[in-house]
Amino acid sequence: MKTKMRFTARLFAVLGAFALLATACGGDDDTPEAGGALTVAIVAPSASDDLAFTQSMVDAVNALDREITLSITDGTFIVEEAAAAIRGYAEDGINVVIAHGTQYGASLAEIAPDFPDTTFIWGTATDTQGLDNVFAYHPAADQGGYVNGVMAAAISTTGVIGVVGPIEAGDAVAYINGFVEGAEAGGATVNVTYTGSFGDVALAAEAAEAHITNNADVLTGSAQMVVGAVGVAVSNDVPWFGTQANQTSLAPNLVVASQVYHWEVVLEEMLALRDSGTKGGQAFELNMANGGLVIEFNDGYSLPADVKAAAEAAIAEKSAG
Amino acid sequence: MDDFFTTSVLVATAAAAIRLATPYLLAALGETIGQRSGVLNLGVDGVMLLSAFFAYWTVLSTGNLWLAALVALLVGLIMGVIYAVITVFFEATQGISGIGIFIFGLGFSDLMFRQQVGTPKPVPRLPSVNIPFLADLPYVGEPLFQRSLMTYLAFGLVPLTVVLLNKTTFGLNVRAVGENPQAADSLGVSVERTRFAAIMIGNAFAGLAGAALVLQLGIFQPNLTQGMGFIAVALVYFGAWRPWGVMGGALLYGVVNATVLQWKALGIIPVSISDLAGMAPAILTIGALILLARRVHAPAALTKPFSRH
Numbered sequence: 001m002k003t004k005m006r007f008t009a010r011l012f013a014v015l016g017a018f019a020l021l022a023t024a025c026g027g028d029d030d031t032p033e034a035g036g037a038l039t040v041a042i043v044a045p046s047a048s049d050d051l052a053f054t055q056s057m058v059d060a061v062n063a064l065d066r067e068i069t070l071s072i073t074d075g076t077f078i079v080e081e082a083a084a085a086i087r088g089y090a091e092d093g094i095n096v097v098i099a100h101g102t103q104y105g106a107s108l109a110e111i112a113p114d115f116p117d118t119t120f121i122w123g124t125a126t127d128t129q130g131l132d133n134v135f136a137y138h139p140a141a142d143q144g145g146y147v148n149g150v151m152a153a154a155i156s157t158t159g160v161i162g163v164v165g166p167i168e169a170g171d172a173v174a175y176i177n178g179f180v181e182g183a184e185a186g187g188a189t190v191n192v193t194y195t196g197s198f199g200d201v202a203l204a205a206e207a208a209e210a211h212i213t214n215n216a217d218v219l220t221g222s223a224q225m226v227v228g229a230v231g232v233a234v235s236n237d238v239p240w241f242g243t244q245a246n247q248t249s250l251a252p253n254l255v256v257a258s259q260v261y262h263w264e265v266v267l268e269e270m271l272a273l274r275d276s277g278t279k280g281g282q283a284f285e286l287n288m289a290n291g292g293l294v295i296e297f298n299d300g301y302s303l304p305a306d307v308k309a310a311a312e313a314a315i316a317e318k319s320a321g
Numbered sequence: 322m323d324d325f326f327t328t329s330v331l332v333a334t335a336a337a338a339i340r341l342a343t344p345y346l347l348a349a350l351g352e353t354i355g356q357r358s359g360v361l362n363l364g365v366d367g368v369m370l371l372s373a374f375f376a377y378w379t380v381l382s383t384g385n386l387w388l389a390a391l392v393a394l395l396v397g398l399i400m401g402v403i404y405a406v407i408t409v410f411f412e413a414t415q416g417i418s419g420i421g422i423f424i425f426g427l428g429f430s431d432l433m434f435r436q437q438v439g440t441p442k443p444v445p446r447l448p449s450v451n452i453p454f455l456a457d458l459p460y461v462g463e464p465l466f467q468r469s470l471m472t473y474l475a476f477g478l479v480p481l482t483v484v485l486l487n488k489t490t491f492g493l494n495v496r497a498v499g500e501n502p503q504a505a506d507s508l509g510v511s512v513e514r515t516r517f518a519a520i521m522i523g524n525a526f527a528g529l530a531g532a533a534l535v536l537q538l539g540i541f542q543p544n545l546t547q548g549m550g551f552i553a554v555a556l557v558y559f560g561a562w563r564p565w566g567v568m569g570g571a572l573l574y575g576v577v578n579a580t581v582l583q584w585k586a587l588g589i590i591p592v593s594i595s596d597l598a599g600m601a602p603a604i605l606t607i608g609a610l611i612l613l614a615r616r617v618h619a620p621a622a623l624t625k626p627f628s629r630h
């Protein structure tokens with residue numbers, strides 16, 4: 001009995017010490033000091049290194065100028081899986097949960113009210129669904145699409161340009177509409193194929209082949225399945241215009257330019273608001289004027305000077321609003 | 322529509338259809354052999370993913386396309402051993418076991434890709450091999466005889482599978498254990514060994530299907546197959562467990578997909594109904610299955626584990 005009591009006393013002592021240590025180390029408020037360390041989680045539909053939608057957000061969080069502990073759950077194209085991950089992160093006390101997919105909106109509307117101290121960042125979306133702990137974001141992807149379209153029309157010799165899109169939704173449709181507008185302004189004919197899938201690389205490749213059969217000599221596309229289409233562009237020596245992330249590594253000699261999303265521009269604003277006590281309730285746009293959308297030219301592709309000048313004029317026009 | 326009915330577009334559509342059909346055909350042929358022995362394998366997609374990744378990784382590391390195909394074949398065989406042990410010797414429920422294999426393949430290929438590769442990097446694609454004389458034939462030369470060796474292999478395996486199933490002792494045993502394993506067993510046929518071999522062949526074909534996919538595309542990314550393996554299983558039903566029927570199903574699926582893509586590119590299908598049109602291949606397959614379901618019957622012992630006791 002004595003031994004047991006001694007053991008119990010020791011146990012309580014150890015537990016007590018741990019408790020004191022935990023109290024000393026922990027804070028009583030999960031809102032960090034301004035610009036201080038944050039725990040951030042990203043839930044996204046495709047791979048974090050997809051050279052497209054998801055990678056653009058991962059790169060952006062890593063580019064933030066503050067101490068971040070980042071957790072990622074990617075490849076959650078099934079909304080229920082994403083919802084479980086979002087809720088799990090909130091339950092774990094993560095400060096900021098980024099739900100990087102339009103399709104996660106309905107889940108967020110259910111989850112966010114249960115965690116008022118957590119900031120949820122959701123996009124692409126133009127409104128916060130009335131939730132005061134949700135920030136929304138969307139890119140004005142049509143701006144970069146327009147600039148790419150201007151360049152594509154200028155370098156096309158057949159006057160036919162092919163576009164490979166996923167599903168007619170979100171920033172993909174904005175980019176494609178902008179691209180069509182820019183290319184048609186330059187006198188080109190633009191054929192658009194939505195494959196019906198964000199992930200079907202084989203269909204994207206065949207869609208690109210179909211465009212080339214129909215005389216397209218310049219290609220572009222949006223979403224993570226375009227890696228297949230880029231492969232076809234390489235096989236046929238056809239220039240490619242990228243969006244979402246810099247896709248030069250896929251075709252170093254054929255990617256003319258990429259519209260790159262710099263989400264960090266709006267993320268910084270959101271986190272500054274959070275630091276000041278505003279946990280959500282506002283929507284942000286990524287555009288050329290605020291530096292969130294940047295056209296990155298590929299030095300490995302020799303773009304004629306007049307075409308680059310036309311692109312820079314279009315960028316200036318879009319930046320000026 | 323006139324733009325579609327031109328020689329160049331029709332030839333390109335036929336070529337696209339054959340490219341699209343190749344991985345489906347390989348996977349479905351293998352599944353046909355497995356199912357004729359009474360074993361359903363819903364893990365085909367997982368085996369394809371694993372094989373595709375390892376083939377891709379091999380090309381990335383060595384640049385050798387044929388070594389990549391061999392590696393994919395070996396991965397298929399290894400997965401075949403695992404699946405055969407689970408379903409034949411442990412007599413586990415085939416449906417659940419297959420889904421387990423699929424989930425493993427999906428997850429492990431994803432994990433390996435992230436650990437070993439990271440960002441997608443293009444690799445060389447399989448070159449076209451022109452068959453002398455035939456490749457120059459008008460209209461049919463380009464789509465049929467200017468293809469990759471993997472495509473020739475896939476279509477060449479169709480008659481070989483017919484012969485295997487119908488003209489060899491092994492094929493007779495496969496069909497016997499798929500219809501009535503107790504009777505086959507009483508006649509001295511080893512049901513376990515026959516099913517084990519059929520599963521191995523089926524998984525090897527699935528491995529080649531993964532290789533065909535990744536070597537045609539020249540790229541890998543997580544979940545590259547997008548459920549192709551499940552469609553391959555459906556094509557076995559579509560083809561009424563006969564290799565020629567399976568080939569017809571794979572070609573039909575490829576033709577519909579290729580035609581829809583061409584029509585979209587030509588603007589024949591408006592963008593507003595683009596997504597709806599993309600469902601055409603799946604709707605066609607389901608429709609055909611409904612029609613065929615009344616006329617054909619599956620191997621009687623399909624999905625039923627065999628036990629002497």
